[in-house]
Amino acid sequence: MVRSFLIKYAEIGVKGKNRYIFEDKLTSHIHHSLKRLDGDFSVIKESGRIYAHASSEFDYDEVVSALQCVFGIAGICPMVQIEDKGYEDLKEQVLKFIDETYPDKNFTFKVDTRRANKQYPHTSDQINRDLGEIILETYPETKVDVHHPDVLLHVEIRGKNINLYSLVIPGPGGMPVGTNGKAMLLLSGGIDSPVAGYMIAKRGVTIEATYFHAPPYTSERAKQKVIDLAKLVSRYSGPIKLHVVNFTDIQLYIYDKCPHEELTIIMRRYMMKIAEELAMKDGCLGLITGESIGQVASQTVHSLAVTNEVCTLPVFRPVIGFDKQEIVDISQKIGTFETSIEPFEDCCTIFVAKHPVTKPNLDLIKKSETKLEEKIDEMLKQAVETAEIIRC
Ligand code: ATP
Ligand code: MG
DSSP, X not given: OOOEEEEEOOOTTOOHHHHHHHHHHHHHHHHHHHHTSSSOEEEEEETTEEEEEESSOOOHHHHHHHHTTSTTOOEEEEEEEEEOOOHXXXXXXXXXXXXXXXXXXXXXXXXXXXXXXXXXXSOHHHHHHHHHHHHHXXXXXXXXXXXXXXXXXXXXXXXXXXXXXXXXXXXXXXXXTTSSOEEEEEOOSSSHHHHHHHHHHHBTOEEEEEEEEOTTXXXXXXXXXXXXXXXXXXXXXXXXXXXXXXXXXXXXXXXHHSOGGGHHHHHHHHHHHHHHHHHHHTTOOOEEOOOOTTSSGGGSHHHHHHHHTTOOSOEEOTTTTOOHHHHHHHHHHHTOHHHHTSOOOOHHHHTOOSSOOSSOOHHHHHHHHGGGTTTHHHHHHHHHHTOEEEEO
């Protein structure tokens, strides 16, 4: 019976010193994700391998789903680990493994043996042939196919233990979170920004988030939706420190002083500024947004250039070249879509002009912003200082 999982990870780019960092982070993330489930697991790193062994009852599907959220995992192999008690016992155990794993014996197979223990008294070829023979004899419906088998049975002889597995369930891929610095996600209640956060976390980046809240124009429910989204992303990224910035006064001030068709772009420049300040305070090395070229007026290339001008940190925009449907597909896959489409107002849409500029001119925008000189610095400072922190 399956009591263990062999965790496969892609080793490309994981060399030298980085390899240990990568493996240790991955081991620790697997440990944490399994700790939340029912059952006791030990997660061990052993000569270039990571295993999760259960020492109590557990829910198989729950374990697989949890592991499918851990970035860095390329494949999950449910495995039976047996002790080496001689050749005859190995044959028996293999037959039992086949019987339990495949109730329907109408399949083609191939046995693939690897010996880390070269002392083992039979060669890999011999073992492949002997095991193949006994499987065919015991289950006559099966057939051998060495080129494209339905079932590729791996037999790994390692020291005193022998691993048997045949299934490789795809993992999420990517790199373990925490192996590649930290970045600040501008998280709204929409579809795009949770996807953007997921994509950057997948590359090993730790995520913090900033949400711009505009009470009473945006409700507590809208804020809760963002918290819910952060929690959904945190299933993959690990805990997210969410900064909730009260943006109402700044929005009203801009609304009062600046041309309404420039409102969105000016507002977005201040959002980026505040997010960058919070990012730098916490050691984030970049910003992340869910912007995609051409999706709305504030995301034309001209608008993006004007927004970007306020930032000194690099801005990562992982969905920049995606169509909406492509972003929706990812949000459905990662489970954020249903929450993202809940109908709660967004602070950007409330103050939006009927005809926002689509080709803003940087000089004109800066000129409009001079009308804010009197109070804006103090307001920005206030917004940063009073940001509420929610651990998601
Ligand atoms: P999303 O689906 O992510 O809300 P969107 O298509 O609605 O994106 P915009 O509203 O123009 O696009 O926002 C572009 C990006 O700016 C968002 O993806 C997000 O990163 C950031 N953003 C927008 N509104 C907020 C907000 N209220 N708080 C934090 N970030 C925001
Ligand atoms: Mg939005």
